[in-house]
Amino acid sequence: MGPIADWGLEIExxxxxxxxxxxxxxxxxxxxxIGDVNTYEGKLKLILSGFHEAAVMCQYAYxxxxxxxxxxxxxxxxxxxxxxxxxxxxxKKAVVKAIK
Numbered sequence: 001m002g003p004i005a006d007w008g009l010e011i012e013x014x015x016x017x018x019x020x021x022x023x024x025x026x027x028x029x030x031x032x033x034i035g036d037v038n039t040y041e042g043k044l045k046l047i048l049s050g051f052h053e054a055a056v057m058c059q060y061a062y063x064x065x066x067x068x069x070x071x072x073x074x075x076x077x078x079x080x081x082x083x084x085x086x087x088x089x090x091x092k093k094a095v096v097k098a099i100k
Contacts, residue, residue, distance in 0.1 A: 007031075015039035023060035024053050030064060032057045 001014060009026050010017040016033040018024045020040035024032050034053035036045055043049070062071045081089050 009033075012039055024057040025060070032061060
């Protein structure tokens with residue numbers, strides 16, 4: 001763990017324990033741990049788990065940084081994707097017909 005081991009974080013089996021039921025915070029408020037560095041009951045060391053932890057953690061961190069702002073989650077399928085060149089691509093609007 002290197003210098004992190006001296007920060008006062010709760011460590012178990014060479015990983016940082018987090019609150020996975022809520023926000024992936026450590027025992028130190030405002031300090032989060034996601035991905036392979038963290039541990040909790042039932043932890044699956046998969047990249048997919050890390051992506052999920054990051055999405056959840058970012059929402060809670062945003063609320064700490066901006067306590068008076070509402071966090072609005074946006075999907076690329078709703079607002080389109082903006083390219084590095086300034087272009088914008090939107091999903092085609094589909095019409096769903098009822099099956100009779």
